[in-house]
Amino acid sequence: MDVEALRTFAAVAETGQFQAAADELGISQQAVSKRIAALERHLEVTLLVRTSRGSRLSLDGQVFLPHAKKVLAAFEQAEQAVRPGSRPLRVDVLNRRIAPAQAVYRFYRSHPEMSLDAVTLSNENAAQAAQAVLDGTVDASFRALPVDQAPAGISAERLLDAPLELLVGPGHPLADVPWVSPADLAGHRIWIPGIRPGTEWAAFYQALSEAFGLSIDALGPNFGDEALMDALADSASLATLVGSGDRYLWPQNHDLRRIPLREPTPVYTHVLLSRTGDQHPVLTALRDHLRTSGPRTPDGVWVPDWIDR
Amino acid sequence: MDVEALRTFAAVAETGQFQAAADELGISQQAVSKRIAALERHLEVTLLVRTSRGSRLSLDGQVFLPHAKKVLAAFEQAEQAVRPGSRPLRVDVLNRRIAPAQAVYRFYRSHPEMSLDAVTLSNENAAQAAQAVLDGTVDASFRALPVDQAPAGISAERLLDAPLELLVGPGHPLADVPWVSPADLAGHRIWIPGIRPGTEWAAFYQALSEAFGLSIDALGPNFGDEALMDALADSASLATLVGSGDRYLWPQNHDLRRIPLREPTPVYTHVLLSRTGDQHPVLTALRDHLRTSGPRTPDGVWVPDWIDR
DNA sequence: ACCAGCCACAACCACTCGTTGTGGAAGTAA
DNA sequence: TTACTTCCACAACGAGTGGTTGTGGCTGGT
Numbered sequence: 001m002d003v004e005a006l007r008t009f010a011a012v013a014e015t016g017q018f019q020a021a022a023d024e025l026g027i028s029q030q031a032v033s034k035r036i037a038a039l040e041r042h043l044e045v046t047l048l049v050r051t052s053r054g055s056r057l058s059l060d061g062q063v064f065l066p067h068a069k070k071v072l073a074a075f076e077q078a079e080q081a082v083r084p085g086s087r088p089l090r091v092d093v094l095n096r097r098i099a100p101a102q103a104v105y106r107f108y109r110s111h112p113e114m115s116l117d118a119v120t121l122s123n124e125n126a127a128q129a130a131q132a133v134l135d136g137t138v139d140a141s142f143r144a145l146p147v148d149q150a151p152a153g154i155s156a157e158r159l160l161d162a163p164l165e166l167l168v169g170p171g172h173p174l175a176d177v178p179w180v181s182p183a184d185l186a187g188h189r190i191w192i193p194g195i196r197p198g199t200e201w202a203a204f205y206q207a208l209s210e211a212f213g214l215s216i217d218a219l220g221p222n223f224g225d226e227a228l229m230d231a232l233a234d235s236a237s238l239a240t241l242v243g244s245g246d247r248y249l250w251p252q253n254h255d256l257r258r259i260p261l262r263e264p265t266p267v268y269t270h271v272l273l274s275r276t277g278d279q280h281p282v283l284t285a286l287r288d289h290l291r292t293s294g295p296r297t298p299d300g301v302w303v304p305d306w307i308d309r
Numbered sequence: 310m311d312v313e314a315l316r317t318f319a320a321v322a323e324t325g326q327f328q329a330a331a332d333e334l335g336i337s338q339q340a341v342s343k344r345i346a347a348l349e350r351h352l353e354v355t356l357l358v359r360t361s362r363g364s365r366l367s368l369d370g371q372v373f374l375p376h377a378k379k380v381l382a383a384f385e386q387a388e389q390a391v392r393p394g395s396r397p398l399r400v401d402v403l404n405r406r407i408a409p410a411q412a413v414y415r416f417y418r419s420h421p422e423m424s425l426d427a428v429t430l431s432n433e434n435a436a437q438a439a440q441a442v443l444d445g446t447v448d449a450s451f452r453a454l455p456v457d458q459a460p461a462g463i464s465a466e467r468l469l470d471a472p473l474e475l476l477v478g479p480g481h482p483l484a485d486v487p488w489v490s491p492a493d494l495a496g497h498r499i500w501i502p503g504i505r506p507g508t509e510w511a512a513f514y515q516a517l518s519e520a521f522g523l524s525i526d527a528l529g530p531n532f533g534d535e536a537l538m539d540a541l542a543d544s545a546s547l548a549t550l551v552g553s554g555d556r557y558l559w560p561q562n563h564d565l566r567r568i569p570l571r572e573p574t575p576v577y578t579h580v581l582l583s584r585t586g587d588q589h590p591v592l593t594a595l596r597d598h599l600r601t602s603g604p605r606t607p608d609g610v611w612v613p614d615w616i617d618r
Numbered sequence: 619a620c621c622a623g624c625c626a627c628a629a630c631c632a633c634t635c636g637t638t639g640t641g642g643a644a645g646t647a648a
Numbered sequence: 649t650t651a652c653t654t655c656c657a658c659a660a661c662g663a664g665t666g667g668t669t670g671t672g673g674c675t676g677g678t
Contacts, residue, residue, distance in 0.1 A: 001312070001384065001388065002311070002312065003310070003311070003312060004666095006387075017623090017624070017625090018624070018625060019623085019624070019625085027667075027668090028667075028668065028669080029624080029625075029626095030625085030626080030627090030667085030668075030669080030670095031666075031667060031668080032625095033625060033626060033627090034626090034666070034667085035666085037626085038665095038666090043388065043391050043392060044392065044393060045391050045392075045393065047391075050624080050625060050626090051624085051625095051675080052623075052624065052625090052674065052675035052676060053623075053624075053675080053676075054623090054624070054625095055624090055625085059399070059428050059430065059446055059447065060391045062428050062429070063390050063391055063396075063399065063426045063428060064387065064390060064391045067383070067386055067387035067390045067391075068387060070383045070386075070387070071380060071383040071384055071387055074376070074379045074380040074383045075310070075380055077376055077379075078315075078373065078376035078377055078379070078380055079310065079352065081372050081373060081376045082352050082354050082356075082369045082372055082373045082376075083352060083353065083354075084353060084354065087372075090368070090372065117372045119368050119371050119372060120371070121368065132368075137368055138368065313635095326654095326655070326656090327655070327656060328654090328655070328656085336636075336637090337636075337637065337638080338655080338656075338657095339636085339637075339638080339639095339656090339657080339658090340635075340636060340637080341656095342656060342657060342658090343635075343636085343657090344635090346657080347635095359655080359656060359657090360644085360645095360655085360656095361643065361644035361645055361654075361655065361656090362644085362645070362654075362655075363654090363655070363656095364655090364656085
């Protein structure tokens with residue numbers, strides 16, 4: 001079964017005759033006949049009832065036509081999705097679980113007519129992401145770049161702040177406190193696997209641990225979120241840090257606790273990078289959406305000193 | 310762009326290597342390479358990043374993959390929709406506007422998981438429809454066959470009664486009465502275009518006009534519902550008959566009136582024909598649905614004497 | 619009866635798409 | 649480093665798909 005066969009079938013169904021469909025498709029009537037015959041042979045049903053004045057849909061044809069059209073539409077969409085030129089806005093969200101992805105998803109939910117794709121640039125740091133935005137691989141990227149250090153041609157706007165929370169198992173000494181100060185975490189073991197050196201995450205946690213004297217173990221292999229959560233649930237000493245908007249631990253079958261950090265609250269600042277002057281309407285709408293629902297920066301927050309604040 | 314190319318791409322994306330995808334598809338690694346290359350050439354993007362230990366999705370590949378899968382799923386569905394054997398229940402509703410179609414649609418709305426198709430057997434009478442049910446062209450058909458005259462192998466159950474209503478324009482003498490008796494229509498001109506001789510509709514209206522001395526003009530070409538409604542709206546003498554559940558006149562931009570018929574109320578009895586012993590679960594569910602929401606037969610109804618009542 | 623319109627069959631041919639054979643690049647182990 | 653493995657791409661070739669033109673049968677209108 002071939003797409004061209006479906007296209008041909010749809011054309012015949014629409015025009016009512018093989019010859020007209022052939023003209024529409026720019027092939028001969030005989031080719032149309034062959035395609036339809038092959039399609040019918042493949043499906044083992046008769047799709048079109050041939051009369052002396054054309055063809056009309058058989059019962060199976062009636063049923064099949066909307067399906068055929070759906071396939072063709074999906075095809076069209078698939079091509080549009082990647083064809084350079086007029087493709088949907090493409091936003092790098094770093095990781096599908098964390099706050100930017102959630103924010104983009106919420107934006108899409110409230111504006112379903114906006115066509116956009118959320119992707120993850122793999123294995124890249126902020127500078128490489130900026131390069132990807134510049135060369136058009138993506139149209140925007142959430143990164144923790146200081147706003148005033150954006151490369152030439154890149155506009156940066158801080159649109160999303162993610163306050164940090166401590167994630168611990170039920171046996172952890174801090175499991176039942178209402179909140180905790182970063183300074184109180186000194187001496188506790190904090191494990192954040194999967195952070196690659198050279199990335200902005202590494203820099204952020206580096207700055208955090210230096211500022212509050214923490215011992216953050218950001219190295220080690222990442223065996224996946226499930227493994228991390230299992231380890232947290234079982235351990236009385238292990239803890240990790242997550243953004244308050246992150247969608248970790250889902251489904252919530254581990255009895256894990258999120259403990260807000262306060263006095264001060266470390267926030268991870270997500271800055272939206274885009275090409276300077278990019279007027280893409282969906283990009284504009286996304287920016288507007290984030291500005292209104294955007295970073296509520298309460299007093300007493302901490303950000304790395306290399307972030308403009 | 311070919312479906313096989315999409316299938317190949319999905320296989321490579323899943324397995325991460327060309328060779329594994331080739332094994333899965335039962336072709337050579339080189340063929341996979343060619344298909345992917347052709348697909349990428351067609352789309353003018355790189356879908357897969359080749360490494361020395363396999364391939365992973367590029368950014369465009371990430372975006373394209375769900376679209377490709379959607380196309381493949383639609384393809385699958387299209388085949389299932391008509392392939393003899395395990396296809397959805399197929400119900401003949403005569404005409405998409407009238408009561409059976411509405412009832413089937415309501416059923417589908419309340420049971421979206423049930424897969425069924427509503428089709429229209431064209432140019433057929435009740436006997437031919439019964440034959441179509443017998444030979445499996447359709448699984449069920451709404452017809453006005455006397456229940457006790459169903460052919461061998463056909464089960465018939467009266468599951469839907471459609472009381473008749475008079476449809477008139479604002480200038481018609483009966484435009485503002487609350488209801489009207491069929492006998493009062495004697496002398497009025499009733500036009501029901503598009504009824505073909507030999508069909509059960511013709512027999513029904515024939516019986517109706519004989520029973521009450523009406524002059525029903527059931528002949529003449531049918532220029533479409535719009536033309537009929539235009540004629541009704543403009544005429545002070547023209548009227549037509551419709552079922553109370555029919556979805557005529559939509560959008561309701563003509564100021565037409567529906568006048569119920571009473572004393573007695575003629576009802577068009579829709580009988581569901583199906584193969585005796587057909588255990589299709591969707592068919593069973595449809596029958597159950599119609600039985601509960603089914604024919605409320607108030608007193609004082611009229612049906613043709615050839616309908617068992 | 620004849621003609622016109624429509625679809626199907628036949629013969630032919632180009633080109634797609636598969637195969638096998640081979641080579642280059644990159645990671646791995648000795 | 650060298651040797652070896654793994655993985656993908658290129659080349660040559662052959663089968664078969666899918667296009668073309670030519671023709672014929674059927675049907676409905678004139």
